[in-house]
Amino acid sequence: MNSLLRLGIDTGGTYTDAVLVDGANRIVSSAKRLTTHHDLTQGIGEVLDDLPAEQLGEVCLVALSTTLSTNAVVEGRGAPVAVLLPGYSQQQVDKSGLLALFDSDLVVTLPGGHDATGQEQEPLDEALAGEAIRRCQGRVAAFAISSMFGVRNPAHEQRLRELVGALCSRPVTCGHELASDLDAPRRALTAALNARMVPVIHELIHSVQDILAARRIAAPLMMVKGNGSLIGIETALQQPVGTVLSGPAASVVGACALSATGNGIIADMGGTTTDIAVVRDGQPEVGSDGVRIGDWKPMVEAVRVVSIGLGGDSEVRFSGQGWIEIGPRRVVPLSLLGHRFPGIRERLQRQLEQSPSRRNNRFALPLERSDVLLAACTKAERQAWELVAEHPIELDQVVNESREISRAIARLQRRGLVVYSGFTPSDAAHVLGLCSHWCGESARLAALLWARQMRQLFGLGRWQEGDAETPSRHVFERVGQAISRALIETGLHQHRRLDAAQARDLTGLLADLVFESSDAPGRPLDPGSLFHLRFAADYPVIGVGAPAATFFPDAATRLGVGLLLPEHAEVANAYGAVMGSVIQRAQVTVTQPQHGHFIVHSDREPQHFPKLQAAIDCAEQIARDKARQLASQAGAADIEVHLDHADNHVHHDIDGDLFLESRVTATATGRPALGTGGT
Numbered sequence: 001m002n003s004l005l006r007l008g009i010d011t012g013g014t015y016t017d018a019v020l021v022d023g024a025n026r027i028v029s030s031a032k033r034l035t036t037h038h039d040l041t042q043g044i045g046e047v048l049d050d051l052p053a054e055q056l057g058e059v060c061l062v063a064l065s066t067t068l069s070t071n072a073v074v075e076g077r078g079a080p081v082a083v084l085l086p087g088y089s090q091q092q093v094d095k096s097g098l099l100a101l102f103d104s105d106l107v108v109t110l111p112g113g114h115d116a117t118g119q120e121q122e123p124l125d126e127a128l129a130g131e132a133i134r135r136c137q138g139r140v141a142a143f144a145i146s147s148m149f150g151v152r153n154p155a156h157e158q159r160l161r162e163l164v165g166a167l168c169s170r171p172v173t174c175g176h177e178l179a180s181d182l183d184a185p186r187r188a189l190t191a192a193l194n195a196r197m198v199p200v201i202h203e204l205i206h207s208v209q210d211i212l213a214a215r216r217i218a219a220p221l222m223m224v225k226g227n228g229s230l231i232g233i234e235t236a237l238q239q240p241v242g243t244v245l246s247g248p249a250a251s252v253v254g255a256c257a258l259s260a261t262g263n264g265i266i267a268d269m270g271g272t273t274t275d276i277a278v279v280r281d282g283q284p285e286v287g288s289d290g291v292r293i294g295d296w297k298p299m300v301e302a303v304r305v306v307s308i309g310l311g312g313d314s315e316v317r318f319s320g321q322g323w324i325e326i327g328p329r330r331v332v333p334l335s336l337l338g339h340r341f342p343g344i345r346e347r348l349q350r351q352l353e354q355s356p357s358r359r360n361n362r363f364a365l366p367l368e369r370s371d372v373l374l375a376a377c378t379k380a381e382r383q384a385w386e387l388v389a390e391h392p393i394e395l396d397q398v399v400n401e402s403r404e405i406s407r408a409i410a411r412l413q414r415r416g417l418v419v420y421s422g423f424t425p426s427d428a429a430h431v432l433g434l435c436s437h438w439c440g441e442s443a444r445l446a447a448l449l450w451a452r453q454m455r456q457l458f459g460l461g462r463w464q465e466g467d468a469e470t471p472s473r474h475v476f477e478r479v480g481q482a483i484s485r486a487l488i489e490t491g492l493h494q495h496r497r498l499d500a501a502q503a504r505d506l507t508g509l510l511a512d513l514v515f516e517s518s519d520a521p522g523r524p525l526d527p528g529s530l531f532h533l534r535f536a537a538d539y540p541v542i543g544v545g546a547p548a549a550t551f552f553p554d555a556a557t558r559l560g561v562g563l564l565l566p567e568h569a570e571v572a573n574a575y576g577a578v579m580g581s582v583i584q585r586a587q588v589t590v591t592q593p594q595h596g597h598f599i600v601h602s603d604r605e606p607q608h609f610p611k612l613q614a615a616i617d618c619a620e621q622i623a624r625d626k627a628r629q630l631a632s633q634a635g636a637a638d639i640e641v642h643l644d645h646a647d648n649h650v651h652h653d654i655d656g657d658l659f660l661e662s663r664v665t666a667t668a669t670g671r672p673a674l675g676t677g678g679t
Helices: 040-050 070-074 090-096 126-136 153-166 184-214 232-238 246-259 334-340 344-353 372-373 379-390 397-401 403-414 426-429 440-458 469-493 501-519 548-559 569-577 612-633
Strands: 006-009 015-021 026-036 059-068 081-086 107-110 141-146 172-174 221-224 231-234 264-269 272-281 303-309 314-316 326-329 363-366 419-422 542-546 582-596 597-601 607-609 635-654 655-670
Touching: 006 040, 006 246, 006 569, 006 607, 015 569, 026 040, 026 440, 026 569, 040 184, 040 272, 059 184, 059 246, 059 272, 059 569, 070 184, 081 153, 090 107, 090 326, 107 126, 107 172, 107 264, 126 153, 126 403, 141 153, 141 184, 153 172, 172 184, 184 232, 221 232, 221 314, 231 232, 231 582, 246 264, 246 272, 246 542, 246 569, 264 548, 272 440, 272 469, 303 582, 314 419, 314 426, 314 440, 334 344, 334 419, 334 426, 334 440, 334 548, 344 440, 344 548, 363 397, 363 403, 379 403, 397 403, 397 501, 403 419, 426 440, 426 469, 426 548, 440 469, 469 548, 469 655, 542 569, 548 569, 582 612, 597 612, 607 612, 612 655
Parallel strands: 006 059, 059 221, 081 107, 081 141, 141 172, 264 542
Antiparallel strands: 006 015, 015 026, 221 231, 264 272, 272 303, 314 326, 363 419, 582 597, 582 655, 597 607, 635 655
C-alpha cells in the first residue's frame, strides 16, 4: 500500500485528465476523457473510473487545475457581473476595458473614493449605491467593487460589500483583496474578471467534491493558482481570478518536472488556447506585470504566460478582411461531433449535396448551464435550450423550420449557454491522417463543406472540388505559422521592453527573418540577406498538451529550434497540479506624504506614525500575520514566512536621503497538508 498517492485532475476545454502520482513523483496511472461542459461531474467521474479503484482509496491529496476560466476570458465569456466604482471617472472606466465585457448600465460609477494618503475624497453615496444594487441584482451572478485608492483605504469597498450582502445574496469581489498596485483601471478589471469567474470555479469545485464524496475519497482538495502554487478550495471560491491561469501554470510546472530541462520554452496546446512560458534554470518567471490572457492584462501574480486563442478546437473561418483566421472562438470539431453522434455524418453528406450555405457544418449543442442566465431567458430561448439539450440541432434545418427558434439559439450562443460546431485544426489533422482518435469521415466531409464555403461564398482558395486534403494542409500550415509567431512574440515579451501592440507589430517582421534564417530542410538561406536570425538557439520548445505531437513539430521546423515531447506530455497539466506547494503573499505599504508623518496602508483603516521605524515595524507585523493566516487558510502545513522590503528613496540637495515609500511583502510557504489516505 502506498499512503503517499496524490491525485491530480485537470479540466480543460476539450479533455479532463487525471493522474495518480506516488511519493517519488512518478506517474503510476493516468486517464483522459472528454470534458462535459453541461455537466462537469460526468466527465470527471468518467476519468476517475478509468483509474484503479484500489489506488484511489489510498489518495492523501487531490489537486485540481483548469483552463475553463482561462478559456472563458480569452473567448469573452463568463457570468454577468455588476461593477461598482466609487470615485472613478468616466475616462478611467473607458481605460479599464470594462465596457468591452459588460453592458454599460452594469458598470456604475459612484460618488466616493479616497486620495493617495487614504483620506476620504468624497463621502460614499449609499442611497445611490443601494439603487444600483437593487437595479442590477436580478440581472447578474456577482458584484465587483473597486474604489479609487481602495488599496490605500478599503473602507468604501468594505461598506459596499455590506450593502450588497444586506440587499441580495450575490457573491462580492473587492479590488483591494486582489491587488495592491495603484493602477485603478487594471484593478477594476481584475475585480470584475474575478467576479465573472466565481460561477465557473464554483461549479467545477462542487462537481469535483460531489465525485470525490461519491467515491468516498476524503483527501484534502486543493487548486492550482496562476503562479503554480496550491490553495484550498475556500480561497479559490473567494478569489477565482487567482486561478485564471491555473491550467497554464500547472502545465508549466508539469512540463518542467517531466522534461528535467533547465532552459526551455514551454508550449501547452489545448482545445481552446496555446499557452507559452519561458523557463530559465528550471524555473518559470512569476510576476503580475507580464500576464496577458488574450487581450486582457489582469493584475494577478502568475507564471508569465502568453495565452492566445489558438487550439485544436479553434474555429477556422473567413475573417471578413479577406483572409482565413483561426480562433479565438472554440467550436466543437466535426470529427468529435461525428464520434459522439454517428448520425452527423449522414447530415453532413446531405449538406454537401445541397447548395453551399454559411450555416454548413453548424450544429448547436449545450455548453454550460447558468441558472442566472436561464432565468432571464424568454419563452423561445427556454424552448431552444430544451431542444439543444436533447441532441445537436442543425442550424440550416432549424432556420427553415422556425426563424424564432433559430434566433433564440443565436442569442443563447452569444451568452455562452450554447456552443456551435465548426471546422477546426483537429478536423484538418484527422483528414491528413495525423490523428485518428475521433471520426475521420466526419472530418473529411467537414473539410469539403468548409472548402466549398471559402471558394463559393468568400472567393478564397483554389482547391479542387472533392479535395479535402489540400485545404486541410493549408489549415495545418496556418496553425504552424501562428504557433511560430506566438513563440517569437513570447520572446519579445521576455524582457518587457515592448507593450503588447509593439510586440505584435514587430513579430511579423522578425518571423519572416527567422523563417528565412532557419536551417529547416528545403529552406536555403538567402545569400543577399544582411540579417540572419536564430530564434531560441539554446532554448528548446517543450511541447505538452493533447495536440502537441500533431502541431508542434511543424512549428519547430519553421523556427529551426529543438523540440522535446516528454513522456506523459498529454497529461502534463494534471501532473503539474500535484507538484506545487502553498505560497501566499501579503503586502503592506508605508508612505510619507509629508515630512515626519508616516502612514501604514493595509486591509484596514490607515495607521499614522511620527517615526519611520515604528511604521515599518507595524507594517511587518501586519504583513507577517496576514501571510501566515492566508497560508493556513489555503491548506498549508509547516509554514515559514519571509519578509522583503522594496524602498523608494530620492536624494534631495538640502534634505539628503528622503524616504517616500516602502512596500513590505511577507511570503508564507508550506507544503500541502496531506490526508491520511484511505476511504
